[in-house]
Amino acid sequence: MARHLITSAIPYINGIKHLGNLVGSQLPADLYARYLRQRGHEVLFLCATDEHGTPAELAAAKAGKPVADYCAEMHDVQAEIAAGFKLSFDHFGRSSSPQNHKLTQAFAGRLSDQGLIREVTEEQVYSNADGRFLPDRYIEGTCPNCGFDSARGDQCDNCTKQLDPTDLIDARSTISGSTDLEVRETKHLYLRQSAVKDQIAKWIDSKADWPILTTSIAKKWLTDGDGLQDRGITRDLAWGVPVKNGDADWPSMEGKVFYVWFDAPIEYIACAQEWVDAGKGNEWERWWRTDAGADDVTYTQFMGKDNVPFHTLSFPATIMGMDEDWKLVDYIKSFNYLNYDGGQFSTSRGRGVFMDQALEILPADYWRWWLLSHAPESSDAEFTWESFQTDVNKDLADVLGNFISRITKFCRSKFSEAVPEGPTYGPTENQLIADLTAKLAEYQGHMDTMEVRKSAADLRAIWVLGNEYLQSVAPWSTFKTDPDQAAMQVRMGLNLCRLYGVLSAPFIPDASADILAAMNASDAPWPDDIAAAVNTLQAGHAFTVSDITFRKITDDERAAWAEKFAGTRD
RNA sequence: GGCGCGGUAGCUCAGUUGGUUAGAGCGAUCGACUCAUAAUCGAUAGGUCGGGAGUUCAAGUCUCCCCCACGCCA
Numbered sequence: 222m223a224r225h226l227i228t229s230a231i232p233y234i235n236g237i238k239h240l241g242n243l244v245g246s247q248l249p250a251d252l253y254a255r256y257l258r259q260r261g262h263e264v265l266f267l268c269a270t271d272e273h274g275t276p277a278e279l280a281a282a283k284a285g286k287p288v289a290d291y292c293a294e295m296h297d298v299q300a301e302i303a304a305g306f307k308l309s310f311d312h313f314g315r316s317s318s319p320q321n322h323k324l325t326q327a328f329a330g331r332l333s334d335q336g337l338i339r340e341v342t343e344e345q346v347y348s349n350a351d352g353r354f355l356p357d358r359y360i361e362g363t364c365p366n367c368g369f370d371s372a373r374g375d376q377c378d379n380c381t382k383q384l385d386p387t388d389l390i391d392a393r394s395t396i397s398g399s400t401d402l403e404v405r406e407t408k409h410l411y412l413r414q415s416a417v418k419d420q421i422a423k424w425i426d427s428k429a430d431w432p433i434l435t436t437s438i439a440k441k442w443l444t445d446g447d448g449l450q451d452r453g454i455t456r457d458l459a460w461g462v463p464v465k466n467g468d469a470d471w472p473s474m475e476g477k478v479f480y481v482w483f484d485a486p487i488e489y490i491a492c493a494q495e496w497v498d499a500g501k502g503n504e505w506e507r508w509w510r511t512d513a514g515a516d517d518v519t520y521t522q523f524m525g526k527d528n529v530p531f532h533t534l535s536f537p538a539t540i541m542g543m544d545e546d547w548k549l550v551d552y553i554k555s556f557n558y559l560n561y562d563g564g565q566f567s568t569s570r571g572r573g574v575f576m577d578q579a580l581e582i583l584p585a586d587y588w589r590w591w592l593l594s595h596a597p598e599s600s601d602a603e604f605t606w607e608s609f610q611t612d613v614n615k616d617l618a619d620v621l622g623n624f625i626s627r628i629t630k631f632c633r634s635k636f637s638e639a640v641p642e643g644p645t646y647g648p649t650e651n652q653l654i655a656d657l658t659a660k661l662a663e664y665q666g667h668m669d670t671m672e673v674r675k676s677a678a679d680l681r682a683i684w685v686l687g688n689e690y691l692q693s694v695a696p697w698s699t700f701k702t703d704p705d706q707a708a709m710q711v712r713m714g715l716n717l718c719r720l721y722g723v724l725s726a727p728f729i730p731d732a733s734a735d736i737l738a739a740m741n742a743s744d745a746p747w748p749d750d751i752a753a754a755v756n757t758l759q760a761g762h763a764f765t766v767s768d769i770t771f772r773k774i775t776d777d778e779r780a781a782w783a784e785k786f787a788g789t790r791d
Numbered sequence: 792g793g794c795g796c797g798g799u800a801g802c803u804c805a806g807u808u809g810g811u812u813a814g815a816g817c818g819a820u821c822g823a824c825u826c827a828u829a830a831u832c833g834a835u836a837g838g839u840c841g842g843g844a845g846u847u848c849a850a851g852u853c854u855c856c857c858c859c860a861c862g863c864c865a
Contacts, residue, residue, distance in 0.1 A: 437795060441863085526796090526862085557796075558862080599804085600797050601861065608803070611817065619830055627827030634826080674804080678816075685832095692832040697825070769828055 224517055226508050226548070227254050227266045228489045230524035230532075231316065234272040234295050235280045237302065239566040239575045240604065241559035244592040245525030249554065249673050251308045252593055253521065255727040256668045258309075259747045265508050267492045268303070269314035270296045273461040274481035275356055279396060288460045292317055298577075305580045306589065307730045312501055314492035316484055321491035322462045325484040328539060329410070329454070330467030337413045337542040340473075341453070345407050346374070346386045350399030354407065354457040355386075359396055362389025408473055410464065411451040412483070414538045418449040421537055424549075432598075434526055435555045439533035449534060454483040486536035490547070512546035521552045521671075529555050554671050557597035561604050562787070573604070574786050582782060586729040587613050587771070593728055594677035606783040610774045617729070621684045621721065622770035625736060628691065628714035629766045635700055636708065640716075640762040643709030646755075650713055653690050657683065657720075658751045664724070680725060687717045715740065715764065716755040723747060723754075732770055739767040 229250035232238050247268060254266035272292045281291035292315070300313050315321075332338050345354045360374030365388050374386035386392060393400045414421075425439045443449050455464050461478025464471045493505035507514030522532055532553055540547045559566070566573035579588050591609050594616070595602050632641065646654075664679035691714060700707035722736035723745045737745050741764050748754035758764075 434796070438863090441794065560861090595803075603803080605803095608817085612803090614828095615817070618828060623828055623830050625827095627830075629827095631826040678805090681816080688831055689833095691826080692824075695824075695826085697827095700826090771828085773828065 222261055222263060223257075223519060224263045224508075225254075225257050225265070226515075226518050226520040227257075227264060228492075228520075228522050229266075229268045229310075230522070230528045231269045231271040231485060231488060232299060233276065234270045234292050234299070235276045236295075236568060237298065237575050237577050239561075239568065239573050240579060240588065240592060241561070241566045241573070242525070243306065243576055243588075244559050244596055245556040246523045246528075247303065247308050248306070248589065248592055249556065249596060249671070250521075250523035251306075251310075252673065252676075252727050253523070253554075253668075253671055255309055255730065259723075259726060260665075261747065264311075265493065265496070265502070266309060266311050267314065267489060267496065268308070268310045269312075269316055269488050269492045269495075270299055271481065271485045271488070272296070272315055272317040273458075273478065273484060274456075275359070275458065278458065278460050289317070302576045302580065306576065306585045309730075312492055312496035312499060314488060314495040316481075316488040316491075318488070318491055318495050320494040320498065321484060321488045324491045324494070325462045325479055325487045326465040327467050328487055328543065329464070329471075329479065329483075330469070331545070332412065332539065332542050333466055335542055335544060337416055338454075339411050339413060339451070340408055341411050342406055342408045344387075344404050345457070346392070346402050347405040348394045348397065348399055349401045349403065350397045351394050354405070355394055355396070355402070357386055359394060360386045360389065360392055360402070361395050362392035365390055407457055409453045409477070410455045410471075410474065412454045412535075412538065412542070413451050414449045414534065415451055417538045417541050418443065420541055421449065421534060424537065424541075425533060428552075431553055432555055434557065435529055435533060435553045438526065438529040438555075442530050442534055449538075452535060454480045456480050482531055482535060483539070486531065486539070509548050510546050511548055515548045518548060519552070520548055520550050521554060522550050523554050524556070526555050526557055529553070552671075557599075557601045559592075559595075559597050559602050559604055562606070562783070572787065574782075578786070582778075583774070584731060586732045587617065587774075590617055590677070590729055593673055594681075596673040598672070598674055606779045610776075610779045613771075614773045616681055616684075617732075617771040618769075618773045620681065620688065621725070621732075624684060624687050624691075624721075625718050625739075625767070625770050628687075628711065628718060629739070629764065631697065632711045632715060632764075633766050635696075635704075636711065638764060638766065640712050640758045640760050640764070641708035642760040643705055643707075643712055646709065646713065649690075649694055650709075650755075653686065653713070654751050654755060656686055657755075660686065661724070661748070661751060668727070677728065680728060683724060684721060687714070687721070690714075690717075712758070712760065713755060716758050719745070719758055720748065720751075720754050735767060735770065740764050 227250055230246040232242060254264050258264045277292060278288050281288035284291055296315055303310065303313060346360055347354050357374035361371055363370045364372035372389060374389065387404055391400060392402050394402065422443050425436060428436060455474065455477050458478050462484045464474040464477045464479060490509050493508050496502050497505045508518055509515055524532055537549060540549050561573035591613055660679060660683050664676060664683065667676040667679055694710045696707040696710040699710060718736060719740045719742045722733045722740060726733035740758065741762065
């Protein structure tokens with residue numbers, strides 16, 4: 222038994238995530254966590270909401286609520302949807318938790334002691350009307366270069382010239398539209414990432430088995446231009462972790478907060494504390510401190526490619542800079558983007574399917590199966606309703622669902638709703654067992670290395686073996702001449718149902734639970750030995766014929782959904 | 792403009808350190824079966840592996856140049 226710490230990139234609090242976000246981190250992380258648990262490993266699977274920063278403040282203002290209230294509500298909404306998708310977090314925390322506040326401040330203090338933080342005085346644009354400093358992207362104006370009237374503070378989208386906010390003519394706040402802007406001096410803390418650049422480069426180089434997507438992004442940031450740059454870790458905002466040096470005030474930094482990208486990864490650690498404080502576990506240190514038992518922990522992070530720089534560089538720089546006994550990530554599984562029907566998912570334009578909407582139209586397992594079997598591992602992938610309909614109908618309804626249906630109904634009509642008697646398995650069954658054993662080894666191999674698409678293909682192949690078997694032994698024919706032999710064949714079929722319930726659980730947990738319940742098999746350990754597994758249900762073991770496991774998606778539904786989700790979300 | 796990931800059968804994709812007639816699923820066609828959600832199983836379908844040049848006994852798989860799509864950055 223091994224110990225696995227698994228984290229999914231933490232979703233931002235602002236709004237409900239779309240299917241692309243889901244398949245890029247939380248869903249594959251859940252697949253892996255479920256699989257490892259079933260294999261008998263000790264797993265701690267953590268996720269949280271990322272709650273700080275300007276977008277949260279603006280969203281709260283738009284909703285007419287205090288930002289803390291807004292975040293609390295949205296956290297609950299996201300938690301409920303995550304539960305709907307059967308994401309099996311051991312804890313779903315919040316980056317705004319007291320635990321994270323304290324830990325983030327402690328980290329900053331320690332980094333300061335290590336000489337890795339420097340203070341920088343810089344000029345930033347302040348909006349009197351908004352009463353806040355404006356990040357570059359919240360400033361618009363006329364480009365001094367080409368005259369384009371909606372150039373952003375950092376760049377003109379029309380002529381692509383790089384800009385400084387102070388270059389803009391008639392600069393205005395995109396929040397309020399106010400032009401009452403001024404430049405003010407403000408002091409910020411910078412994390413001296415450049416000081417640990419070589420250490421990080423060496424560390425990245427040692428990770429030969431990481432996905433190319435992960436290491437190529439990291440190396441680009443390490444080598445581009447002057448290499449890894451120091452990074453500001455504080456902001457002039459009200460909503461966030463107040464800047465402190467441990468428990469002490471930080472002179473001249475009053476009223477400022479840490480930058481969201483500094484405190485968010487630390488929430489991975491704080492979340493383990495929240496998990497303990499919520500009474501769900503104990504000794505969080507043995508997951509995170511190598512001097513407290515975390516030496517034998519394998520830590521795996523899941524994320525979309527946009528998050529890779531922060532997880533390969535910024536957060537490791539923080540951990541390394543601490544120079545204490547904090548656990549560093551062992552493997553980073555990153556994903557490309559899922560596109561929606563020829564374009565991108567768009568949160569702002571409401572284009573594509575969002576997590577809450579998905580659950581409104583179909584059960585979680587449909588989405589889990591399609592998304593995981595099309596996970597954007599090697600390149601961007603594409604969601605189309607045609608693909609979704611045909612693949613789900615074929616794989617889940619026809620191959621798996623119909624298998625369950627045909628064997629249970631046949632048994633009921635020819636024998637009873639109990640496993641029939643019959644002779645021991647013969648050569649054909651032994652061949653099936655050998656084939657299943659080989660396929661299971663492939664499945665496990667791909668699951669162990671987090672090759673999600675290949676794992677899905679292997680699982681499907683295991684389902685197909687059941688149909689091939691029934692087709693070749695044809696118990697409906699055998700029954701006419703040799704009912705005893707047919708009984709044995711049916712017994713095998715019913716045992717396969719139970720086996721599929723066990724093996725499919727990481728992908729489709731609800732359907733798996735239903736199958737196992739129908740087979741009256743509460744105890745469902747991962748099989749070490751297929752021969753034993755298909756002898757689990759003995760003659761006389763009662764089962765029930767369940768309703769359709771997976772209904773099919775109709776052409777009308779497909780057409781209606783395609784139209785509904787192409788446009789704008791309310 | 793720089794960089795990154797890709798460009799393999801109608802579609803979605805696999806193709807390890809270069810090596811037998813380039814694979815899978817879906818779709819299509821034909822056949823088998825009839826227990827089942829008109830489900831299943833089998834067979835077939837001739838893709839210049841984006842284009843060109845090169846290295847090699849041998850390249851989809853390495854080198855160089857070019858084209859296309861997407862993304863990131865300046």
